[in-house]
Structures are given as C-alpha cells and as structure tokens.
Amino acid sequence: MQYPRVTSISFHNHIESIAQEKIAERVLCGEVIIVRQCLQGIGYFEHLQQIILEGIRQTAGEEKAKQLKNKGFEAFHEVINLEELPSVMGMSYQLVRALTPDLAKQLVKQVFQQQKAFYFEEESNVRFHIPYDIVRQRITEYSKFQWNGKVTPHGPHHDSWYQCPTNSVNVWMAISSVKIGNGLNIYPQVYGKLLPCTKDGKILGDQYFGSALNIELEPGDAIIFHGEHLHSSEINSTDTTRFVISLRMTLDKPQFIDDNSPYKNDYIYSDPNDGLKARLAQSLVKISRRFRNRINSAIRGKENKQNYVLSLDKVSGFDDTSSAFPQPISVKIIPGTSVDETKLFLDSKDLAIGQIKPVSQKLCVARIDEHRIIAFSRNCPHEGADLASGYLRDGCVVCPWHNLPISLENGASPCQSLPKLTVFKCSEQG
Missing domain, CATH: 2.102.10.10 (Rieske [2Fe-2S] iron-sulphur domain)
Known part of the structure; x- marks a missing residue:
C-alpha cells in the first residue's frame, strides 16, 4: 500500500514528505519517520484492538472488555485497576507475541517497501502508560525495571545500553491517541553519540542532550526511529491512558556491542516473501522457547532484565556531553x-x-x-x-x-x- 502521508524529521527539525522506499535509508541515517494510519494500511489496526480486548476479557472479565470497547483505550485506567494490571499486561504480551512474526513482515513489506531478509525481536512491547497520578498510588511496585517504559516513564536511554542491537529500528505504533504530555521523547541533537550511563542503566545527571522532539499521533499512526537515538517516555501528565505497541527489528544481521548479549537469540530471521529459511527459523523458535526459558530460569533464577544492562567495560568509549551543559x-x-x-x-x-x-x-x-x-x-x-x-x-x-x-x-x-x-x-x- 502507498501511504499518502509519510513524513521525515531531520536533526535540524527540517520536515518533509518522503517516498516509502526511502524510509529504511532515512531512518538508518537518524531521521525520525512518521507514518499516518500505518496500522490501518497493513490491515492490523482492528486486529490488534480485538486481540487486546480478548486478553482483557480473559483476565478482567467480559464486562470490562465491553466497557473498554465502548470507551476506547484512552479510558483504560478507568476500567482496569492496578491490581488487575499485571495479569492484563501478561496476557497482552502473550497474545501480541503470536502476531509479531507476521506484523513485522507486513511492516517491512508494505511500509518499508523492502523485499530482502530482516530480523525481528521475538517479543513486541505492550505499553499502557496510565496517568502518573494513578500509578503513583503503587509506585514502589511499578517503579521496578520491568515496568519502565511499559506503565511508568523510562528515562533517557539508548537501546544498546540494554544489550539491544546497535542497528535496531523501532516501530512505535499508537493504538490510542498520543498527546503532548503522554508520548515519546526523542533527542535528535545527540544522535550519533553514545552517552554514558550508570551501572543500572540510567543517564548521568551531567549530560546535556538538548530539548526533546515530541509528536502527537492518532490511533494507527506510527513513529519509526533508530534505536540508538537517545529517547525516553514523557511522564503521563494527562488524564488519558496512552496505549502503544512497539517492536524492534534490524534490516540486516543484528550487531551487538557485547557478543555475549543475552538478547542475541531473541532476534529472529525473517523474509517478506516467506522463504524456507524464515519459516524454519520461526518454527524452531516456537519449539525452543519453552526449553530456553527453562534453561535460563535454572541458570539465572529470578534474575530479570535489570541485570542485562551493558557492562561498562565492554564499551570502547562513551561520548561525554557534559561540556555542553x-x-x-x-x-x-x-x-x-x-x-x-x-x-x-x-x-x-x-x-x-x-x-x-x-x-x-x-x-x-x-x-x-x-x-x-x-x-x-x-x-x-x-x-x-x-x-x-x-x-x-x-x-x-x-x-x-x-x-x-x-x-x-x-x-x-x-x-x-x-x-x-x-x-x-x-x-x-x-
């Protein structure tokens, strides 16, 4: 499908319309791409809505699923309480994971207009950012690393800090409306730099990275950006829930700072044309997921992804921006x-x-x-x-x-x- 509104924003805030076949080239050069009605164009918008409503039906009941269907996901926090949130999130991740291989393929084929092989992260991210004043009622629980960027705001970071590929592309897809006050921050002024972080993956307080780029979205719109852009969540200071599904992919073989990245096996080979290698790779993932989870659990016990922050000694050199402070x-x-x-x-x-x-x-x-x-x-x-x-x-x-x-x-x-x-x-x- 040809999208009538594909917009690129450069480092200097230059905005222009671009052809779809230029998306991959531009995003890998650090430009931020906005694709209006992206999910509707690939036929996935209603499908994702229905999948999430099914997960809510299974975890919170038929009545709450009906309420959300009528009110919209912007009212998520009015319908789903904080006690129900973990089970709703867990089921949502499980159901969206099953769709991720085809969703990634359709994005590459129809939006990027690419026919060559690529890799996608096995698990998409489901992000229900509820108003901060509500989540603060249980801030001790929801300030844990596993909720960062999903329910609570994640601070400025590069994805490679958390052992993701250095050539990853993020596709950030709005299921609800996204407003200034509950959206995404991207800091284009420092693109191309790898800023230093603490051992637990937080930005150093003396780093300067300029003001944020913020983009309002309608349901179904998408932002596409390089994972090495410094980016963060806006704290949700609005009265609505911001619901986004995002996934990471690489348009070539994934590249990692640390060759022993625990995410190395999470990036799955795929082919927009459903080649034999891609079908085999995805079948093996399904077979091995349970086995890998058991092995990882035995080795790491209850270790979570907070322990997956990049070891600082693996980095040859950070780009210190404190002199610009x-x-x-x-x-x-x-x-x-x-x-x-x-x-x-x-x-x-x-x-x-x-x-x-x-x-x-x-x-x-x-x-x-x-x-x-x-x-x-x-x-x-x-x-x-x-x-x-x-x-x-x-x-x-x-x-x-x-x-x-x-x-x-x-x-x-x-x-x-x-x-x-x-x-x-x-x-x-x-």
Whole structure:
C-alpha cells in the first residue's frame, strides 16, 4: 500500500514528505519517520484492538472488555485497576507475541517497501502508560525495571545500553491517541553519540542532550526511529491512558556491542516473501522457547532484565556531553548570608530571555521576559533531573528527562501527586 502521508524529521527539525522506499535509508541515517494510519494500511489496526480486548476479557472479565470497547483505550485506567494490571499486561504480551512474526513482515513489506531478509525481536512491547497520578498510588511496585517504559516513564536511554542491537529500528505504533504530555521523547541533537550511563542503566545527571522532539499521533499512526537515538517516555501528565505497541527489528544481521548479549537469540530471521529459511527459523523458535526459558530460569533464577544492562567495560568509549551543559552564572553573595537562601546578586545582562543557568548546586535562575527573573530548585520533583538543562515553555520550566512542565509561578505541575518545585521571586536593581 502507498501511504499518502509519510513524513521525515531531520536533526535540524527540517520536515518533509518522503517516498516509502526511502524510509529504511532515512531512518538508518537518524531521521525520525512518521507514518499516518500505518496500522490501518497493513490491515492490523482492528486486529490488534480485538486481540487486546480478548486478553482483557480473559483476565478482567467480559464486562470490562465491553466497557473498554465502548470507551476506547484512552479510558483504560478507568476500567482496569492496578491490581488487575499485571495479569492484563501478561496476557497482552502473550497474545501480541503470536502476531509479531507476521506484523513485522507486513511492516517491512508494505511500509518499508523492502523485499530482502530482516530480523525481528521475538517479543513486541505492550505499553499502557496510565496517568502518573494513578500509578503513583503503587509506585514502589511499578517503579521496578520491568515496568519502565511499559506503565511508568523510562528515562533517557539508548537501546544498546540494554544489550539491544546497535542497528535496531523501532516501530512505535499508537493504538490510542498520543498527546503532548503522554508520548515519546526523542533527542535528535545527540544522535550519533553514545552517552554514558550508570551501572543500572540510567543517564548521568551531567549530560546535556538538548530539548526533546515530541509528536502527537492518532490511533494507527506510527513513529519509526533508530534505536540508538537517545529517547525516553514523557511522564503521563494527562488524564488519558496512552496505549502503544512497539517492536524492534534490524534490516540486516543484528550487531551487538557485547557478543555475549543475552538478547542475541531473541532476534529472529525473517523474509517478506516467506522463504524456507524464515519459516524454519520461526518454527524452531516456537519449539525452543519453552526449553530456553527453562534453561535460563535454572541458570539465572529470578534474575530479570535489570541485570542485562551493558557492562561498562565492554564499551570502547562513551561520548561525554557534559561540556555542553549550561555553565553557572557568576553571582555575588551578600555578606553574612548563604547562597542557598538566594540572597545573592547577579548581572542580569548575563541572562538572555528564555535562558536557564545554574547559580549553585541547588539553584537555577531563568529570565522569563525582559522584566522577570525567577530562581528555582535545580532538581525536578519527579526523579531529580537537573532542571538547568531543561527549557522554558509557556511560563514553565520543562524537565529534560520526561518533559514535565512545572509552573514558575507556583512550582506546580500537571501531576498533582508530585511535590511542588521551590520557586523564588527575584528583583532587579539599578
């Protein structure tokens, strides 16, 4: 099928329509591709909806499946409670896994317009991002690694941090609508760099990666992007659930930083034309899945994918972007006071309109307009991201990790369950 609306966004935010046969080339060069009505075009949109409703019927009952069918998946959090969520997610993964081989094949054949062999990750990701104020009620449970990016927001990361192929392509498909405030963050400014992470796979706090690219989607639309783009989830600050199914594939043989990646056998050979090798590979996967799971369970016990973070000694060199981090503005402290009390002087000419700069380890200042400068705490109330590397939007400072807007009038954010940011008024003299 030919899609009338295939759009490419480059590093410099240049937007243009492209031909489908250019999708693979452009995405492997780091451009972000939007395909409108992608799932409808390959005949999978209603099929995926029905599969998920069947999983809900089996785990939460017929009545709740009917409610969701009538209300739409945006109302998922109103129908499915937090106690039911793990079983619903488990069944959804199981049912979607069975569709993944053909779904991947149709995407490559019909959307990418490719006829050559490729590899797909055996298990697609099912992502029910419910409003954060609701999930926070059980934040201890849902802050575990297994829910990152599925139910709760995942911080900025490269997929290779978690032992995924360095040549992977993500196809991120909306089943519900996706809004600014519950979507995906992509950071094109640092594409081509591999930023450093901690041993548990989190971005270092001193790294600078610019503002995020955010795209609103209608049900059935898809974003296609390279897995080595630094990307994260927006914290869901809306009143709707964002439901997305995503899968990873490689358009050539998968390449791993670590040759012993535990995901090496999870990428399955396939062929858009159903060649014998592809059919055999997928049959062997079905036969061996249970056996492999038993072996892995015996070896690793209850180890989960949190332990699959890339060993830092396997990386020949990370790309440190801390030198691009906003530099502190010069301040003069009033004798007898502490900088933490914000009783300090600074030259307001050093602060341009719309600019944020740190003034101490705990404080930032920002010029809202020609007449207003605001001081505020450096750490985001959500997960402590350094707001000195954020940006200003509509009177708010926006968190660089999860795109949370925080009012510089009163420190409040759309997530009412989060504490307010401490904000200080400043006055200009002379």
